[in-house]
Amino acid sequence: MMENIIHDYLRPKKSFPHVWCPGCGDGIVLNAMVRAIHSLGKSKDEVVFVSGIGCSSRAPAYTDFSSLHGIHGRALPFATGIKLANPKLTVVVFSGDGDALAIGGNHFIHACRRNIDITVVVINNNIYGMTGGQASPTMPTGAYGATAPYGNLDRPFDVCKLAAAAGANYVARATAFQFFQLEKCIKEGIEKKGFSVIEAVTPCPSLYSFFNNTGRGVDMLKKLRDRAVTTQKAATLSPAELEDKIVTGVFANENFREYCAGYAELVEKAERSKKNEESL
Amino acid sequence: MEKSKTFLFVKKNWCKKCGICVEFCPKGVFKLGKDGYPEIVALDKCVECKLCISLCPDFAIFSNPEKKKDYEDR
Numbered sequence: 001m002m003e004n005i006i007h008d009y010l011r012p013k014k015s016f017p018h019v020w021c022p023g024c025g026d027g028i029v030l031n032a033m034v035r036a037i038h039s040l041g042k043s044k045d046e047v048v049f050v051s052g053i054g055c056s057s058r059a060p061a062y063t064d065f066s067s068l069h070g071i072h073g074r075a076l077p078f079a080t081g082i083k084l085a086n087p088k089l090t091v092v093v094f095s096g097d098g099d100a101l102a103i104g105g106n107h108f109i110h111a112c113r114r115n116i117d118i119t120v121v122v123i124n125n126n127i128y129g130m131t132g133g134q135a136s137p138t139m140p141t142g143a144y145g146a147t148a149p150y151g152n153l154d155r156p157f158d159v160c161k162l163a164a165a166a167g168a169n170y171v172a173r174a175t176a177f178q179f180f181q182l183e184k185c186i187k188e189g190i191e192k193k194g195f196s197v198i199e200a201v202t203p204c205p206s207l208y209s210f211f212n213n214t215g216r217g218v219d220m221l222k223k224l225r226d227r228a229v230t231t232q233k234a235a236t237l238s239p240a241e242l243e244d245k246i247v248t249g250v251f252a253n254e255n256f257r258e259y260c261a262g263y264a265e266l267v268e269k270a271e272r273s274k275k276n277e278e279s280l
Numbered sequence: 281m282e283k284s285k286t287f288l289f290v291k292k293n294w295c296k297k298c299g300i301c302v303e304f305c306p307k308g309v310f311k312l313g314k315d316g317y318p319e320i321v322a323l324d325k326c327v328e329c330k331l332c333i334s335l336c337p338d339f340a341i342f343s344n345p346e347k348k349k350d351y352e353d354r
């Protein structure tokens with residue numbers, strides 16, 4: 001019998017259906033994350049699920065892990081504190097494109113730089129869904145939003161390039177349609193010692209679709225399916241052919257020193273030098 | 281060993297009629313019903329690829345009768 005594992009992880013007293021719109025990708029990404037954790041055999045108490053503010057940031061409220069639903073853009077500082085205080089915990093963060101890259105943009109790059117052993121899933125729907133459809137830092141140039149009635153002037157961030165350049169140990173991207181790949185990436189991210197960023201490209205069938213006429217969730221998932229190419233395939237395509245594509249796969253898999261390990265070494269060093277001073 | 285029987289159930293009060301299961305099941309197990317909810321019409325064709333229970337954004341598809349019972353009154 002195949003198991004829909006998520007039914008073992010839903011918070012007992014929480015009422016369902018959840019708040020996300022019909023066809024929204026957030027539920028799919030949450031399901032993939034839960035399966036990744038389940039496959040690693042971690043208990044619910046070993047995992048702390050942290051988020052900031054936004055549609056996707058409501059995820060920790062629905063699952064029965066230790067959880068913290070924090071403030072806008074500040075999921076990573078909270079998560080950093082939790083991990084440093086108790087490095088044995090597995091800390092997973094859900095953050096939207098606005099939460100991670102605009103409001104929390106600085107926290108994001110510096111968490112990558114520190115390379116602390118946290119896994120952040122950036123749920124990228126290219127728009128501020130909860131607050132009315134404003135242009136987010138990943139909205140494509142020319143796309144429409146509440147703050148971009150004549151088309152977005154800005155260029156979007158490439159989440160993966162940003163994270164890799166800032167020093168994260170593990171960086172990967174998958175679309176919500178590529179469920180099993182997404183699950184695998186999240187699993188690898190959690191297993192990886194160091195900071196892991198998994199960009200999950202998701203549909204927003206409500207506001208993004210309202211401003212850009214992209215249809216229902218089903219239509220947007222089909223589009224994601226058709227636009228996704230692997231890194232290997234992308235290497236054979238010209239820039240023109242790549243224009244509308246979403247390159248998926250692993251973009252960084254490094255072994256830079258992890259922050260908690262570095263911190264433990266530093267404490268030891270400080271204690272040694274203190275002892276030396278005392279013996280003088 | 282005998283293959284265990286596939287069980288699938290759509291919990292209507294969680295389902296938001298997005299149609300994802302109907303669209304992406306490779307075997308046509310679901311059909312859109314008149315009321316807009318998916319109906320399971322060809323369970324015998326299911327190959328247990330897990331796509332429906334994975335892509336349903338609302339966790340509304342149950343594949344274990346026991347679990348379905350646990351959530352009966354929710």
Ligand code: SF4
Binds near residue numbers: 306309325332
């Ligand atoms: S498990 Fe696969 S074949 Fe079976 S109903 Fe779900 S999507 Fe269809």
Ligand code: SF4
Binds near residue numbers: 294296340
């Ligand atoms: S995928 Fe889930 S929510 Fe969407 S129609 Fe099917 S059962 Fe309902």
